[in-house]
Amino acid sequence: MNLDLTFLGEVVGFVLFVGFTLRYVWPPILAAIERREREIAAGLEAAERGRQALADAEARTAEMMHEARDRAARLLDDATRQVARLLEEGRRDAERQRAEALAATEAQIQQAVIRARDELRTDLGRLVVITAGRLLEREVRAEDHERLLTEAARELG
Amino acid sequence: MGCPQRCQAATFLSDLAVTPIAYIQSHLRYWTAGHGLLSVHLDTLLVSWGLGIFFCAFFYLGARRMAAGRSTRGLVALEMLVHFVDGQVRDTFHGTTRLVGPLALTVFVWVWLMNAMDLLPVDLVPRLAALAGAPAFKPVPTNDLNMTFALSVSVFVLMIVYNFAGKGLGGFAREVFTKPFGVWFAPLNVVFRLIEDLAKPLSLSLRLFGNMFAGEMIFVLIAALLPWWFAWIPDLGWTIFHILIITLQAFIFMMLTIVYLSMAHEAH
Numbered sequence: 001m002n003l004d005l006t007f008l009g010e011v012v013g014f015v016l017f018v019g020f021t022l023r024y025v026w027p028p029i030l031a032a033i034e035r036r037e038r039e040i041a042a043g044l045e046a047a048e049r050g051r052q053a054l055a056d057a058e059a060r061t062a063e064m065m066h067e068a069r070d071r072a073a074r075l076l077d078d079a080t081r082q083v084a085r086l087l088e089e090g091r092r093d094a095e096r097q098r099a100e101a102l103a104a105t106e107a108q109i110q111q112a113v114i115r116a117r118d119e120l121r122t123d124l125g126r127l128v129v130i131t132a133g134r135l136l137e138r139e140v141r142a143e144d145h146e147r148l149l150t151e152a153a154r155e156l157g
Numbered sequence: 158m159g160c161p162q163r164c165q166a167a168t169f170l171s172d173l174a175v176t177p178i179a180y181i182q183s184h185l186r187y188w189t190a191g192h193g194l195l196s197v198h199l200d201t202l203l204v205s206w207g208l209g210i211f212f213c214a215f216f217y218l219g220a221r222r223m224a225a226g227r228s229t230r231g232l233v234a235l236e237m238l239v240h241f242v243d244g245q246v247r248d249t250f251h252g253t254t255r256l257v258g259p260l261a262l263t264v265f266v267w268v269w270l271m272n273a274m275d276l277l278p279v280d281l282v283p284r285l286a287a288l289a290g291a292p293a294f295k296p297v298p299t300n301d302l303n304m305t306f307a308l309s310v311s312v313f314v315l316m317i318v319y320n321f322a323g324k325g326l327g328g329f330a331r332e333v334f335t336k337p338f339g340v341w342f343a344p345l346n347v348v349f350r351l352i353e354d355l356a357k358p359l360s361l362s363l364r365l366f367g368n369m370f371a372g373e374m375i376f377v378l379i380a381a382l383l384p385w386w387f388a389w390i391p392d393l394g395w396t397i398f399h400i401l402i403i404t405l406q407a408f409i410f411m412m413l414t415i416v417y418l419s420m421a422h423e424a425h
Contacts, residue, residue, distance in 0.1 A: 003303055005191070006198040010205060010298075010307030017209045017267060022259040025216040029239045030258075032223040036236070 121156050125149040177381040184279070184377045186293035187301065188286070198301055200286070205298035208270040212263070238266075245412065250419040252323065257418055260315075264308065265411040271298040272369060272403030276396060279376040299406075300369040305362035312414050313358040316421040323422035332424065357417050361410065368406050372399050 129148050188200040219235045242262045250257050274282070274297045286294035298304045320329045333350045334343040372395075379392050 002194075003306065004194055004196045004198070006196075006201050006301065006303035007307050007310075009197060009202050010304050011311055013202075013206050013209050014263075014267075014307055014311050017213055018256075018260050018263045020213045021216065021263045022256060025213070025220050026239070026259040026262065028220040028224040029216070029236060030243065032220075033236055033240050033243070 121153045122149075124156065125152040128152055180381045181374075181377055183293065184283070184295070184373070187295050188291045188293050198295075198303060200291070200294045200296065201298045201301040201304055204274060204296055205267075205271055205304055208274075208298070209267055212266050212270060216262075216266070238262075242411070246415055249412070249415045250422065252419075252422050254422075256315075257415060260418075261411045261415050264414050265407050268299060268308070268365065268410050269403060269407035271304070272407055274298070275300070275369060275372055275376070275399060275403060279373070279380050295373075297369055297373055299365055300373050302362065302366050305366040306358075308365075308410070309358035309362035312361065312417060313354075316354070316357070316417055319418050319421040324424055328424060357413075361413055361417075365406055365410055368402060372402055 126149065129145055129152075132148070187198040189196050190199055191197055216235065219232055222229075223232055223236065239262060242265060243258055246258045246261055277296060282296035283294045295301065324332060334340065334346055336346060337349065338346055375395050376392070379388050379395065383391065
């Protein structure tokens, strides 16, 4: 139990082992720990950056969706207005054409009536002259004939 | 020596009264060479140096593989241990030092390994040594005051070094002469300081020695006094409890080493 040379042997051993640890064990292990800590920190930072990028992308996507929806709505609106305008124009055109066609037809009818009346008048004059000639039993002279016709036509017209 | 067979055979009291004492005494002897102050305990030296070299080699190989960028479970465990020790040093020792971390790691692992020899069956190593021709063998180096004092006296020397390094000669002298009672009580202060500083290595080494001596003695007593068919039950309990003790004692030795050095380094 007494102290003896063992003590010195153990002191020497202790000094050697601590020296060895100080020189060859501690620095590389601590360097490895620090490297690992740096790696973990870098990994966490990268993850944070990734999360941020994802959030940004999501925000941008939402914004783009919103814009697209707006544009689509605007386009639809425009198209609807355009269609309504075209329809209105078409309707007005058709109306106008119908009116024109109607007017033209009416004019034609009018002319046909006038022409028919003229013909009728002429025919009637001639009939009157002929009838009058018979009644007088003589030929109406050519100039009287013409005058009578004209007068009859005027009075009828 | 050679007790267990006889202990097993010793069913009557008269034998039991004699044999256990011889058995216990056989476990208290060192394998000694030389005489008096110039003798050495070969068992203590062999085991402690062997474990110290094992510690250095193990950690050196681990550190080299770590430096090469390898990462296995074992290496991570090693890393965690070093990180743990480093954390204790950083928490306690305020100041820059390259020595305290490696010192604390060496103390913790080396002391733990030496304490762990206590977990080997109490007769295994002495019997193997006896086969090799050793007259006695104590396998737990921290169960030898030479060992624990070698550690604590080395720490004590470092305390003195750190006192001078941290405070300078003037600062150290002022502290010794004026604390804690002021300059008019200088002699008393010096006496107090002497007691305080000498108590540290003494308590440091005696605490470790006492714990390991008592732990070993319990194992010896269990083997000596209880019949073989029953001894394993308290033996198992004490072994499990002892795993805690050896770790705790190694940790306490490391922590106190750090604390003492930090106290020496900083002004009170």
